[in-house]
Amino acid sequence: MAHVVVLGAGIGGVAAAIEVREALKKEHKVTAISDLPNFQFTPSNPWLAVNWRKPDELKVPLAPVFKKKNIDFTDVGAKRVHPAENRIELNDGESISYDYLVIATGPKLAFGEIPGLGPHGGHTHSICTLQHAEIASKAWEEFCENPGPIVIGASPAVSCFGPAYEYAMIIVSDLRKRGIRHKVPMTFVTSEPYIGHLGLGGVGDTKGLLESAFRDRDVKWITNAKTTSVEPGVLKCQELNDDGSVKKEHELPFKFAMMMPAFTGIDALMGIEGLVNPRGFVIIDKNQRNPTFKNVFGVGVCVAIPPAEPTPVATGMPKTGYMIESMVTATAHNIAAVINGKEPKEEGTWNAVCLADFGDRGVAFVARPQIPPRNVNWSSQGRWVHWAKVAYEKYFLRKVRNGQSEPVYERYIMKLIGIERLRRVL
Numbered sequence: 001m002a003h004v005v006v007l008g009a010g011i012g013g014v015a016a017a018i019e020v021r022e023a024l025k026k027e028h029k030v031t032a033i034s035d036l037p038n039f040q041f042t043p044s045n046p047w048l049a050v051n052w053r054k055p056d057e058l059k060v061p062l063a064p065v066f067k068k069k070n071i072d073f074t075d076v077g078a079k080r081v082h083p084a085e086n087r088i089e090l091n092d093g094e095s096i097s098y099d100y101l102v103i104a105t106g107p108k109l110a111f112g113e114i115p116g117l118g119p120h121g122g123h124t125h126s127i128c129t130l131q132h133a134e135i136a137s138k139a140w141e142e143f144c145e146n147p148g149p150i151v152i153g154a155s156p157a158v159s160c161f162g163p164a165y166e167y168a169m170i171i172v173s174d175l176r177k178r179g180i181r182h183k184v185p186m187t188f189v190t191s192e193p194y195i196g197h198l199g200l201g202g203v204g205d206t207k208g209l210l211e212s213a214f215r216d217r218d219v220k221w222i223t224n225a226k227t228t229s230v231e232p233g234v235l236k237c238q239e240l241n242d243d244g245s246v247k248k249e250h251e252l253p254f255k256f257a258m259m260m261p262a263f264t265g266i267d268a269l270m271g272i273e274g275l276v277n278p279r280g281f282v283i284i285d286k287n288q289r290n291p292t293f294k295n296v297f298g299v300g301v302c303v304a305i306p307p308a309e310p311t312p313v314a315t316g317m318p319k320t321g322y323m324i325e326s327m328v329t330a331t332a333h334n335i336a337a338v339i340n341g342k343e344p345k346e347e348g349t350w351n352a353v354c355l356a357d358f359g360d361r362g363v364a365f366v367a368r369p370q371i372p373p374r375n376v377n378w379s380s381q382g383r384w385v386h387w388a389k390v391a392y393e394k395y396f397l398r399k400v401r402n403g404q405s406e407p408v409y410e411r412y413i414m415k416l417i418g419i420e421r422l423r424r425v426l
């Protein structure tokens with residue numbers, strides 16, 4: 001009998017636990033370890049942060065889901081992974097041993113890299129976790145009573161730009177609905193070299209689409225922005241030239257700000273030689289397997305992938321839902337193969353597929369492969385993107401509640417995108 005442990009129960013971890021369970025015979029044991037009792041649907045956080053969703057609508061209690069699937073579950077959380085001993089030390093002092101480990105712990109949010117950044121002791125909001133979005137949602141109502149300038153954007157070394165764009169556009173929609181948009185000057189401050197770069201070198205015409213969306217919504221922007229500090233009501237950044245020299249120093253006043261932080265790996269992994277890179281991301285080969293500890297696999301935001309290209313201010317490559325789903329499926333099949341004495345041969349399809357909601361419409365893109373030049377380099381916009389994003393939320397939450405392993409992107413989103421592409425050609 002083999003014991004497979006999945007560490008982390010977010011978008012990657014829940015899917016990994018269920019897919020590994022389904023790929024293995026009953027005699028094998030699967031355990032999921034989280035530090036939260038609930039699954040939380042991160043992609044809806046921008047809606048939560050403007051009170052278009054309630055926190056409970058985005059949570060699924062995990063214990064009953066895993067029980068139904070014959071997966072052991074604890075939400076005590078991991079203090080430290082000991083890969084040389086095949087053991088995870090938990091926060092309560094207990095340990096869980098494994099034969100195979102899937103790490104799906106997502107990111108640690110590196111607010112500490114910039115003085116004054118972040119919602120705990122800093123001066124900017126965050127939408128990276130449901131708890132942060134909930135804090136932002138309360139501040140948002142207060143802000144709307146007494147509006148002023150807003151700064152939204154992405155700090156140096158960010159790899160997840162899409163939510164910053166979504167949140168900026170959703171905020172504009174919400175302000176327009178409330179009839180107070182005219183009272184709110186808005187600036188988008190980003191480490192990207194141009195609007196729509198997205199850590200991917202742009203996809204199709206994301207530069208044109210997103211610049212035009214900002215112009216339509218009267219949002220100003222600063223690119224190549226190296227945010228250096230945030231003080232109460234003021235964000236300081238240096239705008240760099242392409243050669244890295246400073247073009248302009250900015251001090252931007254705000255009454256409400258949200259900046260995406262850079263990510264690192266979580267503390268329980270940081271510094272483990274051979275398992276993680278210097279920023280704590282799990283090193284994997286093309287089969288999602290760690291080359292040093294061959295019984296350890298990684299999926300989702302916690303894995304190490306190189307940036308698409310060098311940029312004057314550092315940017316990272318995003319890891320989105322479609323890519324995470326394909327990493328999970330490859331990992332489940334590879335673990336089953338290894339347990340059955342075979343070599344792992346499944347590979348994830350590392351394509352970037354994204355639906356960015358603007359509140360009433362949105363932008364979609366497909367980058368295949370992620371790094372240019374690409375076979376598919378497509379972007380589009382329209383009301384259909386907003387509805388596709390709402391459908392993604394509903395399908396995903398239903399899938400988790402029912403403990404299904406059905407890949408949402410493969411089954412629904414790619415088909416929707418295919419129909420939209422066809423509609424444009426005809």
Ligand SMILES: Cc1cc2nc3c(=O)[nH]c(=O)nc-3n(C[C@H](O)[C@H](O)[C@H](O)COP(=O)(O)OP(=O)(O)OC[C@H]3O[C@@H](n4cnc5c(N)ncnc54)[C@H](O)[C@@H]3O)c2cc1C
Pocket residue numbers: 007008009010011012013033034035036042043044045046076077078079104105106107127128129160162163266268299300301302319320321322324353354355
């Ligand atoms: C605001 C936002 C919006 C996004 N929107 C989209 C989108 O629309 N479409 C898209 O494709 N992608 C989107 N992404 C990117 C990506 O899909 C998400 O970040 C996704 O949640 C990543 O999944 P994950 O499983 O890798 O990490 P997470 O979902 O972050 O899951 C990690 C899990 O590990 C747990 N964990 C952490 N530390 C420990 C520990 N020590 N012990 C045990 N458990 C631990 C966490 O509690 C969490 O449950 C978005 C990202 C953000 C931040």
